[in-house]
Amino acid sequence: MSRMIESRLTRRLVGTPPTLFLLIFFLAPFLIIAFASFQYPGEFGGLAPLTGHGNGDHGLTLENYQFFFSDFIFTEIFLHSLLVATLSTLLCLLLAYPVAWLIAHSARKHRDLLVLLAILPFASNFLIRVYAWMIILGPQAALAKAVNGMLALIGLEPVSLLFSPFAVLVGMVYVHLPFMILPLYTSLERHDPLWLDAAQDLGANAWQRFWRVTWPLSLPGVFAGSALVFIPVLGMFAIPDILGGTRDMLIGNLIKDQFLGVRDWPFGATLSVMLTLAVLALAALAGRAARQGRRHEQ
Amino acid sequence: MSLLEIRSLTRRFGTFDAVRDLSFSVEAGEFFTLLGPSGCGKTTLLRLIAGFDQPNVGQILLDGRDLAGMPPEARPIHTVFQSYALFPHLTAWDNVAFPLKMTGTPSAEIRRRVGEMLDAVHLAAQASQFPHELSGGQQQRVAIARALANRPRLLLLDEPLAALDKKLREEMQVELISLQRTVGITFIFVTHDQHEALALSDRIAVMREGRIEQLDEPSRIYGSPGSRFVADFIGHCNLLDAKILALNAQHLQLEIAGLGQLVAPPAAGLESGQIGTLVLRPEQLTIQREEPLQFDNRFSATVEDFLYVGDVTTYQVKLDNGFVLQALLPNMAAGRARFFERGDQVWVAWPREVGHYVPND
Numbered sequence: 001m002s003r004m005i006e007s008r009l010t011r012r013l014v015g016t017p018p019t020l021f022l023l024i025f026f027l028a029p030f031l032i033i034a035f036a037s038f039q040y041p042g043e044f045g046g047l048a049p050l051t052g053h054g055n056g057d058h059g060l061t062l063e064n065y066q067f068f069f070s071d072f073i074f075t076e077i078f079l080h081s082l083l084v085a086t087l088s089t090l091l092c093l094l095l096a097y098p099v100a101w102l103i104a105h106s107a108r109k110h111r112d113l114l115v116l117l118a119i120l121p122f123a124s125n126f127l128i129r130v131y132a133w134m135i136i137l138g139p140q141a142a143l144a145k146a147v148n149g150m151l152a153l154i155g156l157e158p159v160s161l162l163f164s165p166f167a168v169l170v171g172m173v174y175v176h177l178p179f180m181i182l183p184l185y186t187s188l189e190r191h192d193p194l195w196l197d198a199a200q201d202l203g204a205n206a207w208q209r210f211w212r213v214t215w216p217l218s219l220p221g222v223f224a225g226s227a228l229v230f231i232p233v234l235g236m237f238a239i240p241d242i243l244g245g246t247r248d249m250l251i252g253n254l255i256k257d258q259f260l261g262v263r264d265w266p267f268g269a270t271l272s273v274m275l276t277l278a279v280l281a282l283a284a285l286a287g288r289a290a291r292q293g294r295r296h297e298q
Numbered sequence: 299m300s301l302l303e304i305r306s307l308t309r310r311f312g313t314f315d316a317v318r319d320l321s322f323s324v325e326a327g328e329f330f331t332l333l334g335p336s337g338c339g340k341t342t343l344l345r346l347i348a349g350f351d352q353p354n355v356g357q358i359l360l361d362g363r364d365l366a367g368m369p370p371e372a373r374p375i376h377t378v379f380q381s382y383a384l385f386p387h388l389t390a391w392d393n394v395a396f397p398l399k400m401t402g403t404p405s406a407e408i409r410r411r412v413g414e415m416l417d418a419v420h421l422a423a424q425a426s427q428f429p430h431e432l433s434g435g436q437q438q439r440v441a442i443a444r445a446l447a448n449r450p451r452l453l454l455l456d457e458p459l460a461a462l463d464k465k466l467r468e469e470m471q472v473e474l475i476s477l478q479r480t481v482g483i484t485f486i487f488v489t490h491d492q493h494e495a496l497a498l499s500d501r502i503a504v505m506r507e508g509r510i511e512q513l514d515e516p517s518r519i520y521g522s523p524g525s526r527f528v529a530d531f532i533g534h535c536n537l538l539d540a541k542i543l544a545l546n547a548q549h550l551q552l553e554i555a556g557l558g559q560l561v562a563p564p565a566a567g568l569e570s571g572q573i574g575t576l577v578l579r580p581e582q583l584t585i586q587r588e589e590p591l592q593f594d595n596r597f598s599a600t601v602e603d604f605l606y607v608g609d610v611t612t613y614q615v616k617l618d619n620g621f622v623l624q625a626l627l628p629n630m631a632a633g634r635a636r637f638f639e640r641g642d643q644v645w646v647a648w649p650r651e652v653g654h655y656v657p658n659d
Contacts, residue, residue: 198383200370201348202397202444212396216387 030276037064037269045263064270074254074271078278081251084165085233088172092180092229093222095173100184100221101214104191115185119178126175130242133171137161137243167243168250172233179232180225187221188214223290231279251275299362301326301484302347302452307356309342316342317353318508324452324486329478331487333495334505335531340488343505344454347486349373360451371400376445377454380461382437384429390416390440391425397448415443418477435466442474446481455487459494471497492532496520504528520579522565525656529577534612536578536623540655542570550655552576556619560595561650567657574657580626582652585613585637585644596647599623601638613638615646 040048040057048058068074103114121129136143139160148158161167191214199209237252244250251271258268300323309317317339324330332340345351347358349370358365365373376397384393394415398408416422419439429437438458445453459467459474475498478485489495495502496516503513504527512524523529526537543559544551550562554576562576590596599615602622606629613625623646627637638644 192381192383194379194381194383195385197350197370198377198379198385199396201350201375201377203371203400203448204396205371205400208400212399213385217385 030273033269033272036266037273038062039266039269041264041266045265047265064266067267068270068274077249077251077254078274080249081234082278084168084172084250085230087169088176088233089180089226089230091169091173092177093226096177096180096184096225100181100188103181103185104188111189115182118181118185121174122178127238127242129175130171130239133167133174133243134162137167137170162243163245163248165244165248168240168248171239171243172236175239176229176233179228183224183228184218184221187218187224191217219290223286227283234279235275300324301328301361302486303357303359303362304343304347305357305359307343307346307353307358309339309346309351310354315508317346320356320508320510322503322510322513324484326484327482329475329485329487329498329500331489331495331499331502332505333489333492333502333531335490338505339508340490340505341456342508344377344456344486344488347452348375348377348454374451375454376450376452377456378441378445378458380457382429382441384437384440384444386429389426389428390421390432390436393429393440394443394447396444401448403448411447415447418446418480419443419473434462435470438462438470442477446477446483449481450483452484452486455485457489458487459489460491467494474498496532504531506531522654523577523656525659526575526577529575529654529656534580534624534626536580536583538576538578538621540574540576542568542572542574542655545570549650552655557597557617557621562653562655563651565655568655572657574655577654577656578623578648578652580612580624583623583625583646583648585615585625585627585646587642587644589645590647593647594650595653596645599644599646601640601642601644603640604638611637615644617646 036047038060039050040059040061040063042048050059099118103111103118106114135141138144139162144161147161151158195213195217196209199213204212234250235252235255236250237256240248240250240253255268255271255275258264258271302324304320304322307317307320308315320339320343332343334340342351346353349365349368349372352366360373360375385396388396391412394412395408398411403411412425413422416425419442421436421439421443424432424436429440432440438461441458442455455474459470462470471494474485474487487495487498496519499516501513502516502519504511504519506527512519512528514522514524519528520532523532529535530537538554538557540552540554540560540562542550543553545564545568547564550564550568552560552562554560560576568574584590585599585601589598597617599617602614602616604614605612608629610626610628613627614622615625616622625646
């Protein structure tokens with residue numbers, strides 16, 4: 001009995017700092033933003049006062065949300081952003097998995113160096129890395145010339161690689177790739193090589209060994225990496241700004257414009273709240289799917 | 299035709315021969331043990347049979363078919379690994395079902411077979427638990443059930459009981475034997491534990507430096523060791539360097555330096571003047587206070603030390619030439635565990651029918 005109390009106490013003590021951290025750095029800002037989304041915009045940007053002196057809008061309102069749902073364009077931007085985030089995550093997973101696997105299966109003494117190489121791009125400035133892609137994808141670069149040369153051969157019009165959804169995707173994947181490699185590597189590196197020996201011994205061919213043993217056992221890494229890629233991509237505005245065309249607007253750009261461009265803070269806050277809710281809903285859905293998948297396995 | 303036939307198998311690592319020109323065969327339904335100290339090549343041999351490693355020279359035949367070039371997953375040979383290597387993301391049930399799923403067994407058949415196997419290892423109640431929720435002994439049973447689930451021709455067990463505590467290990471030994479009889483699958487069991495080998499096996503191959511030193515039934519390995527190494531490795535024994543003075547069909551006349559002459563039973567292939575070792579098991583010696591005139595082999599000695607372990611006591615007695623022998627006496631008298639104290643003057647003796655002479659290599 002006393003041990004139960006003790007363990008409950010331990011759990012509280014251990015659990016309190018992360019809880020506090022979440023309260024201060026996640027819940028509090030979210031509540032501030034959520035509150036702002038029910039306010040009126042101020043006359044010169046910012047927020048209107050809650051109590052007014054006769055002139056101008058004041059107090060609380062649902063107008064921002066009515067506006068969001070009144071025009072389908074916002075939902076469309078949301079869906080488009082989700083699509084870009086999903087595609088980026090899948091591409092990152094596809095590219096990162098073999099890299100992480102190779103690092104995890106290389107000689108122990110080389111692994112640290114290889115991990116370092118994988119995260120080395122972080123050593124240079126984010127904007128410089130993205131601008132570098134402007135040059136690589138630019139119309140004068142070898143890549144664009146090669147692609148358009150080939151298109152010309154089969155009689156197609158030349159295309160612009162830069163300022164296109166393709167360029168945005170390339171930038172997103174490139175910038176976020178290390179976030180996928182690292183959790184995958186930490187997960188794969190912990191795998192006991194004997195699991196694969198056992199699987200092979202029990203009749204599993206190469207594909208079955210991957211699909212039945214390596215892949216399911218790396219799922220924690222897959223989920224962690226996917227979250228680390230999906231969520232930042234969803235809110236990213238710099239890459240679409242630099243590499244995307246004018247028509248390629250994502251939620252991140254929209255929100256940034258509301259706060260810094262149009263200076264309609266309440267509507268920016270509304271968009272932020274909708275984005276957070278969408279992410280939470282997706283996380284809940286993914287969690288449920290994972291649990292159901294596990295139950296189905298049995 | 300033997301189930302498994304090993305023909306002059308050699309596996310070389312650099313200049314080191316882990317397995318050296320090995321030949322033997324295993325019969326169907328046999329409980330066959332590879333016994334030897336660590337580094338004797340028994341694990342290498344197991345990996346060669348399982349297909350994880352390729353021999354430099356020689357053949358491995360299963361049911362008369364050469365296994366060369368056949369990958370592990372295609373061989374009807376399964377392994378129980380020392381650390382079990384259970385799949386941590388699968389329940390006990392799914393672990394056992396794994397090999398059946400790999401071969402595309404229909405699901406009704408999988409359900410039946412997995413149920414049977416879990417019953418056989420007494421784990422039906424733990425079917426839905428994950429490996430980390432099971433005790434060491436239970437994990438061991440899952441590993442065995444998994445390896446047997448799709449009825450391999452041959453089961454390899456790589457020191458499967460080494461990680462268990464003594465009592466559990468003895469329980470599992472009994473269960474392994476009965477399981478092997480029930481399923482009728484041939485077991486090749488690897489161990490460095492001589493007691494385990496003697497208790498479980500139909501036949502034992504004692505390995506040393508990549509070769510088989512002796513291949514025989516447990517009682518003959520223990521009773522008639524083929525070499526000094528085997529004698530020393532299997533059980534406790536007294537090893538006396540001895541020279542053959544004379545021999546006939548009834549007995550050997552031996553000379554032990556500094557001690558004198560004694561008589562031992564003859565063995566095949568010996569000749570006069572040969573140098574070798576007389577092997578005496580501690581339980582073959584007796585210790586008495588009075589000179590035992592009925593024994594030809596008797597020497598006066600002093601009790602140096604004793605080791606009381608309950609059912610028996612092992613005495614260390616020092617002969618007059620300084621040589622120390624071990625003698626094992628059962629403690630049959632009620633309430634009295636020891637017969638002799640340190641420093642007692644005694645006679646150590648043994649009948650002429652016991653002892654086993656092995657010539658030197």
